[in-house]
Amino acid sequence: MLATGSPGELGLLKALATEFAGRTPATLQWVKAGSGAGLDYLKNRAVDAVMVHAPAGERAAVEQGWAVKRTLIGSNEFYIVGPEADPANVAAATSAADAYRRIAAAKAPFVSRGDNSGTHRKEMSIWKDAGTTPSGPWYVVTGDFMTASLRKADAIGGYFMLDSSTWLVNRKGLPKLTVLYRGDKRLVNTYHALVAPEGATPGRDVAARFVDFVASDDGQQIIREYGRDAYGEPLYQDAACAESYVD
Numbered sequence: 001m002l003a004t005g006s007p008g009e010l011g012l013l014k015a016l017a018t019e020f021a022g023r024t025p026a027t028l029q030w031v032k033a034g035s036g037a038g039l040d041y042l043k044n045r046a047v048d049a050v051m052v053h054a055p056a057g058e059r060a061a062v063e064q065g066w067a068v069k070r071t072l073i074g075s076n077e078f079y080i081v082g083p084e085a086d087p088a089n090v091a092a093a094t095s096a097a098d099a100y101r102r103i104a105a106a107k108a109p110f111v112s113r114g115d116n117s118g119t120h121r122k123e124m125s126i127w128k129d130a131g132t133t134p135s136g137p138w139y140v141v142t143g144d145f146m147t148a149s150l151r152k153a154d155a156i157g158g159y160f161m162l163d164s165s166t167w168l169v170n171r172k173g174l175p176k177l178t179v180l181y182r183g184d185k186r187l188v189n190t191y192h193a194l195v196a197p198e199g200a201t202p203g204r205d206v207a208a209r210f211v212d213f214v215a216s217d218d219g220q221q222i223i224r225e226y227g228r229d230a231y232g233e234p235l236y237q238d239a240a241c242a243e244s245y246v247d
Contacts, residue, residue, distance in 0.1 A: 001203055002210075003031040003038035004051035005117065006146060007191070010165055010235060012226050013051070019222060020213045026206050032145070034117025042067055042196060048207035049195040053118035058192050067194040073214050074223045075242035076235065078122060078187040079167055081150075081177045082108075082159035090159065096184040097129035104130070107138040109158030113149050114141035118189070123161055126186065153177060163189055165235035168227065188245040191236075215239065 007013045008030045017028040033041060035054035041047045043066045051073065052058060061067035080099050082090055088106035093099035103110050112134070113120045127134055140158060142149045146166050153160035154174045167179065193211040196204045213219045220238045227235035 001029050001031065001047040001201075002049045002051065002207065003033040003041045003047045005032065005034050005038070006163055006165055007051050007236075008032055009145075009147070010169055010227075012223065012236060015222055015226055016214055016219060017210075019218070020210055023213070024206070024209060026210070028210065034113070034115050034120070034145070036116035036118070036121070039067070039194075042194065045196060045201050047196075048201045048203040049193060049211060051191055051193050053189050053191050054121055055190065055192075057121070058194060061194060066197065066200075068197050069193070069195045069208055069211060071193045071211050071215050072239045072242055072246055073191050073193050073211075074220075074236045074238050075188060075190045075245060076164045076237065077182060078119070078161050078189055079164055079179045080159060080161050080181040080187075081153070081167065081174075082180045083157040083176055084178050086180055088159065090180040093181050095129075096126050096181065096186050097131075099181045100126050100130040101132060103159050104132045104134060107136065109138050109140060109153075109156050110134065111140045111142060111149050111153040111156070111158045111160045113146065114143050115145075117146075119146060119161065119163065122187075122189070126161075129186070150174065150177075161187075165227070168231045168233070168235055185245065188242075190242045190246050 035052035038050040042050045088102040088108040090099045154176045157176050195207045224238045
């Protein structure tokens with residue numbers, strides 16, 4: 001049993017699990033969860049493993065002893081999307097923090113997941129970098145998952161920060177939005193897998209073998225190529241690429 005967000009929602013987890021199941025007698029089930037909720041599942045021994053993108057939370061989990069085998073598995077990046085008219089002039093921003101300052105100054109609609117997910121944690125760290133505490137009618141909190149929040153941003157013509165993988169999969173159905181800012185090193189999004197300690201959960205040992213497979217050459221090849229046929233480019237980068245950005 002594994003908890004994760006976009007790798008499950010976008011099909012990468014299924015591709016990895018299918019290949020793994022052909023080599024090891026195992027069935028993988030997954031729970032859709034943001035990184036904060038996923039780590040809580042692992043802490044409470046409700047899952048055997050997680051794939052998350054919340055570096056500070058991951059390190060704390062290992063230090064506290066309720067997670068082990070933190071393994072870098074890949075990355076994507078965050079984009080700041082918004083309406084083509086770009087009332088906050090985000091396209092001219094010099095950093096992610098500058099983009100956020102412009103949005104706040106313009107009081108332009110901004111959609112936040114507000115759910116303690118890895119994306120939400122990243123968003124809040126950028127507001128901190130920007131020296132701004134977002135509040136007011138322009139700051140729209142959904143408490144929902146990535147795709148639902150993205151659709152909300154499209155519906156209201158607001159700004160939103162999301163991972164590049166989700167954007168590639170959904171962009172054709174979002175007529176009001178375009179990518180306005182990307183490229184800040186702070187927006188690189190690294191994913192790690194973690195597993196429960198030995199003996200903590202029934203499927204822990206199989207989960208550990210699955211993480212080893214994901215980190216292997218064969219697993220990394222699946223990550224490097226996943227999505228290329230459907231979208232013209234892969235949805236994720238491999239661990240070797242992520243290594244230079246690891247936190």
